[in-house]
């Protein structure tokens with residue numbers, strides 16, 4: 401039995417705007433347990449911040465429920481919810497030292513000086529800030545300021561940590577370093593955490609589970625590798641990692657798969673890698689539009705004339721542990737990326753070639769998609 405559970409059910413937020421009502425969050429449901437690192441991921445405006453603010457009590461709920469350990473969270477004030485929050489803007493008090501910034505949440509909880517000292521020292525130590533305790537925020541780097549805002553959010557032992565794009569203001573290298581550190585501290589303290597980002601690589605690398613949002617709706621939730629390997633929609637396939645899209649038409653369905661025809665006559669035998677809903681399955685029988693999605697590492701390239709999909713090689717990039725081929729293919733929706741562990745002998749930029757689809761790793765969707 402998990403000791404802590406956050407449960408959202410049909411959570412909805414509608415804003416009244418001049419142009420009419422905007423449904424920022426549309427019937428979102430998920431559960432988070434214990435010290436899970438849960439990330440809400442999605443394009444700008446998809447409702448991540450609004451969902452987080454409703455959990456924190458900074459935004460009212462239009463309909464649906466939020467429960468923490470079975471209790472209706474919406475009955476409690478932000479303060480009573482005992483949540484630690486970290487934002488993109490560090491929101492530190494510039495005229496207070498790092499120590500006093502960190503102690504702030506304890507002072508408003510009227511804790512005694514001795515205990516404040518113990519707690520602040522411990523959390524500053526955990527974040528590697530002890531030596532900076534007497535500096536003021538303007539004398540700190542961006543990364544150090546963000547550490548202080550994390551220390552401040554954690555010092556009063558919140559039941560949950562909410563982070564809204566906390567690394568967006570940092571440079572790329574520091575972002576990678578800080579995200580690892582946030583995960584380390586989160587696991588060390590065993591604190592349930594909800595992280596918001598629109599950076600899919602960041603989400604994939606730190607999260608136990610990711611929830612992919614689009615237009616206020618939760619589209620898919622799962623462990624990073626599950627969402628990557630088994631996207632439930634073309635949107636998720638496109639948003640998480642890189643995907644190549646081949647519009648197709650189903651020709652024939654047989655037991656475990658379907659034969660599909662690409663635009664210029666190539667035919668592929670596709671396994672059905674996911675169970676299809678009945679209505680979608682029926683479409684596959686009858687020669688309907690479909691889309692084949694293949695990750696770059698599940699494509700191969702062979703010299704022209706080899707059975708495969710005809711294409712021409714535009715660019716070959718050496719990327720250390722793999723080689724990326726960017727190829728033009730009339731059967732694909734856009735430029736195709738092929739990532740191969742080794743360079744293919746005899747294929748150079750400008751050459752015609754054959755694309756090989758590793759069928760067992762390709763995913764077939766019915767419908768033509770966007």
Ligand SMILES: Nc1ncnc2c1ncn2[C@@H]1O[C@H](COP(=O)(O)OP(=O)(O)OP(=O)(O)O)[C@@H](O)[C@H]1O
Nearest residue numbers: 415417422424443444445446447448449450451598
């Ligand atoms: N106070 C508000 N009044 C009206 N509309 C709002 C308000 N706050 C947010 N919205 C709208 O709700 C939608 C979701 O906004 P939200 O800030 O939750 O998105 P987000 O996923 O956090 O995006 P970003 O990645 O850009 O931060 C957007 O269409 C936004 O314009």
Ligand SMILES: [Mg+2]
Nearest residue numbers: 448449450564
């Ligand atoms: Mg936001």
